[in-house]
Amino acid sequence: EIVLTQSPATLSLSPGERATLSCRASQSVSSYLAWYQQKPGQAPRLLIYDASNRATGIPARFSGSGSGTDFTLTISSLEPEDFAVYYCQQRSNWPPKVYTFGQGTKLEIK
């Protein structure tokens, strides 16, 4: 089973700053990597799919990069509504095709 490790566990920043979140896979996942944002009491929202493609309606300040085992989600200039928990998710390349999530990074206001 592929394990996704996110770092840091908590990131404390101020509005307007740049946020860089990391997700590392225990084996290559090619580009099958997605990022989600979750706010308290809400379902997760898809931000990025296939490592670098923004989902519909996602602001341009969100960007994703990476391939293989190392991935990054960057928020170029934090808005107040961006403070939330972020998860990465992968789909294994071989049977059984299963999905796993990282443990999450909490982005909090400094």
Added chain:
Amino acid sequence: QVQLQESGPGLVKPSQTLSLTCTVSGGSISSGSYYWSWIRQPAGKGLEWIGRIYTSGSTNYNPSLKSRVTISVDTSKNQFSLKLSSVTAADTAVYYCAKCTLTHDAFDIWGQGTMVTVSS
């Protein structure tokens, strides 16, 4: 715009079977381009994928839950369902249904989630 809504009991006794249904609106569950999944999240913890079904009826399950999980689809009602047997307190969580695109394997539409507590 497709929307998903979970429904089912909020309280299940230990050793019994948890049963939830996800109703799809705004589109047909029979569209050939999507998988339909269940995902859960214990309070204060991360997300765990439970399993998925394609409209043909083919399924994939999380190996850690496979022996207890059954996901089925009812295209006539535009619904898919989850059954999780022999539940324990560890199965207490918010359960989400979600739509996953075949081409990108990302969950682009989620239900609001339903809290299920396992307790006597």
